[in-house]
Amino acid sequence: MAEITYREALKEGLREEMQRDERVFIMGEDVGLNWGGAFKVTKGLAEEFGEARVRDTPISENTIAGAAVGAAITGLIPVVEIMFGDLITLSMDQVCNQAAKMHYMFGGQTSVPLVLRSVFGGGKNLASHHSQSLESWFMHTPGLKIAVPAFASDVKGLIKTAIRDPDPVMFFEHKLVYDKKEEVPDEDYTIPFGQAKVRREGADVTVWGTFFMLHKALEVAEELEKEGISVEVIDPRTLAPLDTKTLIESVKKTGRLVLVTEETKTGATTAEIAAIVQEEAFDWLDAPIKRVNAPDTPVPFSPPLEQYFIPNNKRIARAIRDIV
């Protein structure tokens, strides 16, 4: 065990999988020698594995994704990087019409073992085209698996599972967690998809969230502990498959639920979770489910606007206090 950053842990996972299995290769814009990925996740891998296995591509998101599909159905395991999550919009046909549907549409003849890594989230004043959180779009597409690691100790195990998984995996990261450190196992380990993790145990209220909002929720939980409010924090780790069991058990214990993500509110993952919980645990709820999301606007540039847009500790704490 060593304390390393999320970025390091992710790279370690990629490196170990490339060492383990020759079929694994990386491609994307500026992932190679000259840059090492816009967020430096792949830095050093081209040096280690060569430019054939860590391939720089032209700025061609649709064809990067489509080429990954073609490579995946013919015996390779592509791990593609789309530089910003906002830019997967350019890959949507290949991701949602092709990768997601092939196994089903072709009656199980072929599978699409690709991983598409990308990064969501604001907090860096990058404005409307480089800050969005679009994970719910993919949750709405049957056939895709979706990993949403928020912690260093999870990202390594999850990337390994993603690479070994026979289906297309959307592997989403967040800009503000790359530098977060945690103890990460040195050895080869995988984390099964569909297993949430209780990040903090509590008795009064359950908080379910993703990405940077989990880090904030944990801070809030710490604060509220002093006021005598005991908060349980759950990290789903994957959105598809989704671990509803851990969540429902928690809600049955606490009777209260606050959902926190950086997505714009309407049609967000939190809407789906709220629907599931009222279907499966309505009788255990002692208060209405609360949602803490961004407002239904594009992500604004100017710092005071962006700070207003992104949910903060105060808003999370207020939502908790409202129902406890």
Added chain:
Amino acid sequence: MAVDKKTLKELYARTLKVRRFEEKVWDLFGENIVPGTLHLYLGQEAVAAGVTVALEKTDWIQSTHRGHGHVIAKGADMNAALAELLGKSTGSCKGKGGSMHITQFDAGVLGATGVVASGLPIAVGAALSCQMRGTKDVVACFFGDGASNNGTFGESLNMSAIWKLPLIWVVENNLYAMGTPIKMTCPSATIAQRADGYCIPNVVVDGNNAQEVYEATVEAVKRARSGEGPTLIECQTYRMRGHSRFDPAKYRPEDEAKHWLSEERDAVRIIREIAIKQGALTETEAEKIEAKITKDVEKASEFAKKSEFPKPEETLDDVFAGVL
């Protein structure tokens, strides 16, 4: 082609204006008051100047993520432009857009976009609109070498050709897309020759020479206005700085950088010498022009600094244009 003296003087003034503006942005960035990222136009000024001097006020331009120079050259208000970069409410986009979306519609700027190559289809539509509405206006669409590898490039060039749209495609080939040299992602010697496949007349010019860019644009505008369709102009140029705010651009070979960043290749110096040699500009006039620009830029900077940030709740404004 003989360029008249008045035009030569204007080419000098406009090249210099963009240079001084960008230098000011760099200074403000040094003062740590420019939020987010920055793609400076330093080095490429002659392209924006040469193209826009050949356009009328009513003509349109489509910009990119590296858009400050385009917008300023097209005649945007410098106060509102600088205020936007600082995220102030007096900015042209009310602080919603910032550097990557710096836009002044009333100056004939269709938009600045953070999604590489997303401007090309918009330029097609604007040119189609000019044609259908029977105006004599033309559209100049700026994009990078990297953008020419995106699918929209082929689709847009093709549509513009079949419909004989009043469009000028301006490729700013600064030899790199982030850290990726164009040599690595484009098999042909020039980007211009790709236009041959769409039967679009094309030319390669020295993008650091405002006069050359101007002359090529004048020809293209003539063709566009008379209904003969689009032209593609490849302007070969070079960034003076890295791709974005913290990029030291170490991936550029030393001799290449030395050549391009030499005084002889400097865009301001080139057009200044031409203008003086042609008797279009005296040293005293040049100094006067420079003093005026410096003063205007300084005033814009004061204005931007003094302006207020938007109120946080303004995040919610302007999502829709209205209700019927």
